[in-house]
Amino acid sequence: MFPWSLRSAARRLAAATRAAASAAVAARSPSPAPWQERPPAVEDREEHQQRAAVWDDDHRRPRRSDFSCATKASEDHSGLTRQLLDFQHDTVDETDGGYDPFSQLKERFTDFKQRNYVENFTNYQKLAEQQTPEFMVVACADSRVCPTSILGLQPGDAFTVRNVANLVPPYEHGASETTAALEFAVNSLQVPNVLVVGHSRCGGIQALMSMKSKKDDRSSRTFIRDWVSLGKSARLSTEAAAGNLSFESQCRHCEKESINSSLLNLLTYPWIEERVKEGNLNLHGGYYNFIDCTFEKWTLVYRPGLEGGSKYAIKNRSTWS
Structure with missing residues (x-):
């Protein structure tokens, strides 16, 4: 018995990959160009998509199709993710009552945050700026x-x-x-x-x-x-x-x-x-x-x-x- 499920970990990893890809696209998305301020009509949608595909972050240079790359990356389970998904073993999830070596660490961290971080919040804010x-x-x-x-x-x-x-x-x-x-x-x-x-x-x-x-x-x-x-x-x-x-x-x-x-x-x-x-x-x-x-x-x-x-x-x- 493993203390946690590799399949579960793979699913979480795939979800995290999709979320990260979406966040990256959102972070790189430019402010709407004038022609993007209103939703295109059905007959204009094809032209809208063509123009969006070549619209640069600074409205000057063509860009890659970030969205298509991100979508492909999120849907294509390759490398370690693919191995984890294909791995077959009799395992238990963290929530199935098996031993979790991180449970005690979690309790200690929570205690640290409540007893140390919160009580010394001002000092931690200073440390955030300089050590x-x-x-x-x-x-x-x-x-x-x-x-x-x-x-x-x-x-x-x-x-x-x-x-x-x-x-x-x-x-x-x-x-x-x-x-x-x-x-x-x-x-x-x-x-x-x-x-x-x-x-x-x-x-x-x-x-x-x-x-x-x-x-x-x-x-x-x-x-x-x-x-x-x-x-x-x-x-x-x-x-x-x-x-x-x-x-x-x-x-x-x-x-x-x-x-x-x-x-x-x-x-x-x-x-x-x-x-x-x-x-x-x-x-x-x-x-x-x-x-x-x-x-x-x-x-x-x-x-x-x-x-x-x-x-x-x-x-x-x-x-x-």
């Missing part, structure tokens, strides 16, 4: 670690991107959804803070620590392997500092070390380094332990002009419990 978030948050895609929930972030507070193991690639890695989000947040939104949030029992970090060397690993490449390999410097640091500990302890060490590695990678972006030097951007790390519900926070200090010693330091370290 000025205080934070850019890079967090893990893990379903147990939602930065909005654990940090109480509200709409407009943070521009967020989530990926496996909350990794920030170095600048030379090239384009990705994470680098694009960083560029927009820093250059366009000009956020004053970037926060990288890691967490306990991270599957991405476990995958990183479990990887064999390329020489020994004969398995095929995977997207996960290629992605978490970005944290190899954190793995090497962990093996050097905690190689004698249990695998679980090494993973926990690497979870925090990878956050610092990502903070250093942030400084490989010229526009991030520039804003940090100017004092207009601060880089922070955070570690959420959902086993005992604690949160560690620290700030990376960058001192490029320092002669001798490290250019980097950690300050303002604190634990929230």
Whole structure:
């Protein structure tokens, strides 16, 4: 049993296609030309249709017959729609008492609208015009670690991107959804803070620590392997500092070390380094332990002009419990 009917979905899709086509025609329809202001008589209808077929949106250029194209599109069930209509299976509709995974989401959305949106309507109207978030948050895609929930972030507070193991690639890695989000947040939104949030029992970090060397690993490449390999410097640091500990302890060490590695990678972006030097951007790390519900926070200090010693330091370290 499927929780919803593919046939029902196909019918709704076909109806939506026809509605969209009609709306598109209506949106492109020009204001009536003088000869269109009155309904044509029966004897004039053929001439009326011929003239309408070549009448342009701005009354100057011939146009395509949008109506005929839209009608054909709405009546011609092809591609996926045709496959769905032809698909035969014993299914149940959403309204037949079967399990609907969206029912709870619907209730939550309704509650959000009544308790949050309506009560903060003025703020949402301001957000509709502009967003000025205080934070850019890079967090893990893990379903147990939602930065909005654990940090109480509200709409407009943070521009967020989530990926496996909350990794920030170095600048030379090239384009990705994470680098694009960083560029927009820093250059366009000009956020004053970037926060990288890691967490306990991270599957991405476990995958990183479990990887064999390329020489020994004969398995095929995977997207996960290629992605978490970005944290190899954190793995090497962990093996050097905690190689004698249990695998679980090494993973926990690497979870925090990878956050610092990502903070250093942030400084490989010229526009991030520039804003940090100017004092207009601060880089922070955070570690959420959902086993005992604690949160560690620290700030990376960058001192490029320092002669001798490290250019980097950690300050303002604190634990929230």
